[in-house]
Amino acid sequence: MKIDDIRKILIIGAGTMGQQIAFQCAISGYEVVLYDVGPAIFESSLKRIAKLAGSFRNSGRLTPEEAEASLKRIHCSSQPEEAAKDIDFVSESVPEDPALKARVFSQFNRLCPAHTIFTTNTSTLIPSMIAEATGRPDKFAAFHFHDIRVTNIVDIMPHSGTSAETLSLIQAFAARIGQIAILLKKENYGYVFNAMLTEVFKAAQTLAAGNVAEVEDIDRAWMGIMHTPVGPFGMMDSIGLDTVWKVTDYWARKGKDPQTLANAAFMKEYVDKGRLGTKSGQGFYQYPGPAYSAPQFLTGSTEPEIASGIKKQTT
Numbered sequence: 001m002k003i004d005d006i007r008k009i010l011i012i013g014a015g016t017m018g019q020q021i022a023f024q025c026a027i028s029g030y031e032v033v034l035y036d037v038g039p040a041i042f043e044s045s046l047k048r049i050a051k052l053a054g055s056f057r058n059s060g061r062l063t064p065e066e067a068e069a070s071l072k073r074i075h076c077s078s079q080p081e082e083a084a085k086d087i088d089f090v091s092e093s094v095p096e097d098p099a100l101k102a103r104v105f106s107q108f109n110r111l112c113p114a115h116t117i118f119t120t121n122t123s124t125l126i127p128s129m130i131a132e133a134t135g136r137p138d139k140f141a142a143f144h145f146h147d148i149r150v151t152n153i154v155d156i157m158p159h160s161g162t163s164a165e166t167l168s169l170i171q172a173f174a175a176r177i178g179q180i181a182i183l184l185k186k187e188n189y190g191y192v193f194n195a196m197l198t199e200v201f202k203a204a205q206t207l208a209a210g211n212v213a214e215v216e217d218i219d220r221a222w223m224g225i226m227h228t229p230v231g232p233f234g235m236m237d238s239i240g241l242d243t244v245w246k247v248t249d250y251w252a253r254k255g256k257d258p259q260t261l262a263n264a265a266f267m268k269e270y271v272d273k274g275r276l277g278t279k280s281g282q283g284f285y286q287y288p289g290p291a292y293s294a295p296q297f298l299t300g301s302t303e304p305e306i307a308s309g310i311k312k313q314t315t
Helices: 016-027 040-058 064-072 080-084 098-111 164-176 193-209 215-226 232-239 241-255 258-272
Strands: 008-012 031-035 074-077 089-092 117-120 140-145 153-157 180-183
Touching: 008 016, 008 080, 008 098, 016 031, 016 040, 016 064, 016 074, 016 089, 016 140, 031 080, 040 064, 040 074, 064 074, 080 098, 089 098, 098 117, 117 164, 140 164, 153 164, 153 193, 164 180, 193 215, 193 232, 193 241, 193 258, 215 232, 232 241, 241 258
Parallel strands: 008 031, 008 089, 031 074, 089 117, 117 140, 153 180
Antiparallel strands: 140 153
């Protein structure tokens, strides 16, 4: 198969990253099927994709006509057989559970055409953990996206059984959808950027869970020294606290490290309250207009409006 043979894309998982990948493929001219197990999720997913299209339109990255055409290229399905029909390229974004990912790929291996390329958008796992379960390990690799609103960097991580043809196709596909590919020479948990970011998140969680400093002060320290517009907890809000918790909890249970277990428990408190970050309107901060976006946040001259309720809420 050549790059021009890739025409129809299947996105498995209609959550935050599935929505973004679907949209990126659609604005690049591809027909996209967005699959999830429950049709109820599609209403909120399509609303968030439409909001994403609006932000691209308002910033001049898309014309109104391009934004509208892109949205029309995205179709939803909760029926596996229907979703898999005539698919050339698969991107999977289900929760960070290797057993779940293996089951999903095994199912779609039976349904997708033999030529279909399979990729996983996993943030912290490695492809060899699920390669055999795909039924087509030579046509499988990790193809990881970051937040498309702020970057066009993607990671490509093959495993030892990924064919050279598949690797070349994924690289070509990344270029077709306007992404800059970071190619890993070997498998590495967390790729490149996420491997570094995971350690930052762990350090921030440890400080907060151990009551060393408050969430907003931890972010203020990072933002003030690194000169960034957001700190670790603001970044976690953007990713989704449910996603961050699942990753933290997975490695906590796998490694049985007391500190990581404590960090997972700290994150779980927010998830249990439905405070999932930007997508729910509350996480460590309240949205829109989080406290860290205020000019005076770094000075600490105002009471930050954080959802944890540690500080008095501003009006």
